[in-house]
Amino acid sequence: MAPAPWDSVPPEDTLFALVTGANSGIGFAICQRLIDEYLVTRSLTSHLVVIPTTRSVKKSQETIDALRQHAREFATTSDILRSRAGPNYDPRSITKRIHILSVQLDLCNLADVHRAAEQLVNGTVSSPADANDVYFTSLTDVRIPRLDAVIFNAGMGGWTGLDWPKVFHNIFTKGLVQATTWPTFKAATAGHVVNPLPDAKDEKVPEMGQVFCANVFGHYLLAHKLVPLLSRSEFDSTIPPGRIIWESSIEPGWKNLSLSDFQAIKTNAAYESTKRLTDVLSLTATLPSARPFVDSYLQPATKSNAPATPPRIYLVHPGIVQTTLFPLNAFMFFWYRVVLYIARWLGSPWHPITGYNGAVAPVWLALQEQEALDAVDAEHVKWGSSTDFWGECRVLKTEVEGWGWDGTVGTRKELKNEKGERRIGRKIVGRKSGAVDLTEEKKVEFEMLGVECWKEMERLRGEWEARLGRVLERQ
Structure with a gap:
């Protein structure tokens, strides 16, 4: 095992972040923004280790290179870095502290999830650099000592295109801003399933909802297996616990999640169902009624007698971002982008549009000081990427049906009288048309739903880990 450049650096001057689905789209933009903001906010001796996951070795290398x-370009062109370093600034002193590693991960193959986690927890990772590359350090068989943040971005939509009658109906009845923020015109089909253990040749394996597996369960199992890297022992008291950052979307509400179709197989809105489940799981993770299930989930797979501080769970969404996740031809892709900009100019705070802008909330959660997050009760908020008219980025609280903005029951009068940073900083701005104020009854219903969801996820985890164990034994 080779020594790593960060081995001689104090733990508080290093950051290890894993981002799933990072070879393109928002995931790739999260990695870009993470690099930029880390470099301009941390000391000139700090090291950043970014671990993007992709589905193939080829994509991993392409992502590392990109x-x-x-x-390299940011270090060369950044006036902020140049002014901080002084007249003898050398961009190579910056890039030598940025380390890009990658692992391959197929979230719809639970054996692959296990393999990727095992590599990170007990194995080594390599990222060779060209012999003539003077900007980056070649890394061979290095260990990852911990993870400070895992950002669960990867997933699938399951859409087939646009329902054109609904497109026009949405726009003419709700207006352009509402229609493009909470669209109901995305066409999709039900019945998408997958075999999450394709290597189980000698055992009949039940199918799982494909979108559910990609968006929720694959990540859920991965996080559990990464708990040893995300937890902090009594010897790591200077380092905050790791952060599990789930990426949701702005859209889902009550109607999108049904316990009778937990894996979103029967619904035509599988994506929205899985994102509602993500919201519910994340926001109820600290409730006393859910603690038995959450504590079991955040217990390391290999139990130790040493006390450990478990990771924290946070929730974000990127706002409305144009990505290739939704299937559009080149012509429609261009005009969709134009429509999104018009929605922003009409006053929507939820249209970052570009992946880099949409990455502001997850990166903020990954880099923010723990004391600052605790001060705003960040675990009980769905944090959204937002922009103003000019595209200036910020992070805002997002309303969740049954939870409000932070689990607090308020009144319409309080919302109207709220003062915010300019117009965009007020909660009531950008609110969904017809949104109902949170009541104690709805909050209790949401919390009860959270307990049921945690219970079912833990049941599924136990069931599939048993199957996975049998498959691994036969290999």
């Missing part, structure tokens, strides 16, 4: 190119 992120290194981004880091």
Whole structure:
């Protein structure tokens, strides 16, 4: 095992972040923004280790190369870095502290999830650099000592295109801003399933909802297996616990999640169902009624007698971002982008549009000081990426049906009288049309739903880990 550049650096001057689905779209943009903001906010001796996951070795190498190119360009052109370092500034002193590693991960293959987690927890990772590359350090068989943040971005939509009658109906009845923020015109089909253990040749394996597996369960199992890297022992008291950052969307509400179709197989809105489940699980993770299930989930797979501080769970969404996740041809892709900009100019705070802008909330959660997050009770909020008319980025609280903005029951009068940073900083701005104020009854219903969801997820985890164990024994 080779020594790593960060081995001689104090733990508080390093950050280890894993981002799933990072070879393109929002995931790639999260990695870019993470590099940029880390470099301009941390000391000039700090090291950042970014671990993007992809589904193939080829994509991993392409992602590493692209992120290194981004880091090189940022270090070369950043006036902030140049002013901080002084007249003898050398961009290579910056890029040598940025380390891009990658692992392959197929979230719809639970054996692959296990393999990726095992590599990170007990194995080594490599990221060779070209012999003539003077900007980056070649890494061979290095260990990852911990993870400070895992950002669960990867997933699938399950959409097939646009329902054109609904497109026009949405726009003419709700207005452009509401229609493009909470659309109901995305066409999709039900019945998408997958075999999450394709290597189980000698055992009949039940199918699982494909979108559910990609968006929720694969990540859920991965996080559990990464708990040893995310937890902090009594010897790591200077380092905050790791952060599990779930990426949701702005859209889902009460109607999108049904306990009778927990894996979103029967619904035509599987994506929205899985994102509602993500909201419910994340926001109820600290409730006393859910603690028995959450404590079991955040217990390391290999139990130790040493006390450990478990990771924290946070929730974000990127706002409305144009990505290739939704299937559009080139012509429609262009005009969709134009429509999104018009929605922003009409006053929507939820249209970051670009992946880099949409990455502001997850990166903020990954880099923010723990004391600052605790001060705003960040675990009980769905944090959204937002922009103003000019595209200036910020992070805002997002209303969740049954939970409000932070689990607090308020009144309409309090919302109207709220003062915010300019117009965009007020909760009532950008609110969904017809939104109902949170009541104690609805909050209790949401909390009860959270307990049921945690219970079912833990049941599924136990069931599938048993199957996975049998498959691994036969290999």
